[in-house]
Amino acid sequence: MATLTNRAKVLEQKPLTFMERLYLPSIFKGMAITFKHIFKKKATISYPEQTRPFSPVFRGLHVLNRDEQGRENCTACGLCAVACPAEAITMEAAERQKNEEHLYREEKYAAKYEINMLRCIFCGLCEEACPKDAIYLSETFAPSNFTRKGFIYSKDELLIPNPVTEKEKYETAKGLREAQLKK
Ligand code: SF4
Numbered sequence: 065m066a067t068l069t070n071r072a073k074v075l076e077q078k079p080l081t082f083m084e085r086l087y088l089p090s091i092f093k094g095m096a097i098t099f100k101h102i103f104k105k106k107a108t109i110s111y112p113e114q115t116r117p118f119s120p121v122f123r124g125l126h127v128l129n130r131d132e133q134g135r136e137n138c139t140a141c142g143l144c145a146v147a148c149p150a151e152a153i154t155m156e157a158a159e160r161q162k163n164e165e166h167l168y169r170e171e172k173y174a175a176k177y178e179i180n181m182l183r184c185i186f187c188g189l190c191e192e193a194c195p196k197d198a199i200y201l202s203e204t205f206a207p208s209n210f211t212r213k214g215f216i217y218s219k220d221e222l223l224i225p226n227p228v229t230e231k232e233k234y235e236t237a238k239g240l241r242e243a244q245l246k247k
């Protein structure tokens with residue numbers, strides 16, 4: 065038979081020895097390894113019932129912040145979008161009307177604010193660039209989704225619950241991050 069190289073080797077199939085034919089020594093050897101690991105500390109945890117503590121520098125899902133009166137902090141200046149290396153942020157600015165002072169802290173606000181989580185690399189530069197403490201990266205994962213569109217988070221999904229009308233939800237959304245940063 066013609067071969068391309070001379071590296072082919074004919075393997076010899078040796079008959080099994082008596083001990084190998086018994087199989088028991090190999091089974092005991094395998095079971096010994098299994099039992100040895102039963103008493104060792106587990107490297108895994110039962111997620112999601114158990115969770116590991118986050119690192120103090122963990123950067124997760126973005127949150128659009130409100131002030132203590134429940135007004136949106138964002139003034140749609142666009143600095144976060146400019147700072148974003150992944151070009152993941154888009155927004156549309158709007159002027160605050162006279163009767164909207166209780167909704168928006170500044171004279172301008174983001175009528176539309178979107179983050180494309182498929183582009184985001186969770187670098188945190190948007191948070192650093194923001195002069196209004198209007199965006200921060202929380203301790204929450206971006207949940208999985210079935211469609212690309214589902215990873216484009218709108219303002220409604222990003223906005224933190226109102227601390228005046230939804231105090232409990234607000235505290236939960238805020239997470240432990242700020243407490244950890246103060247340590
Ligand atoms: S975390 Fe980084 S990549 Fe993600 S939106 Fe902010 S600046 Fe862009």
Ligand code: SF4
Pocket residue numbers: 137138139140141142143144145155174193194195196197198199
């Ligand atoms: S989140 Fe901050 S940096 Fe981005 S547009 Fe709003 S105020 Fe400006």
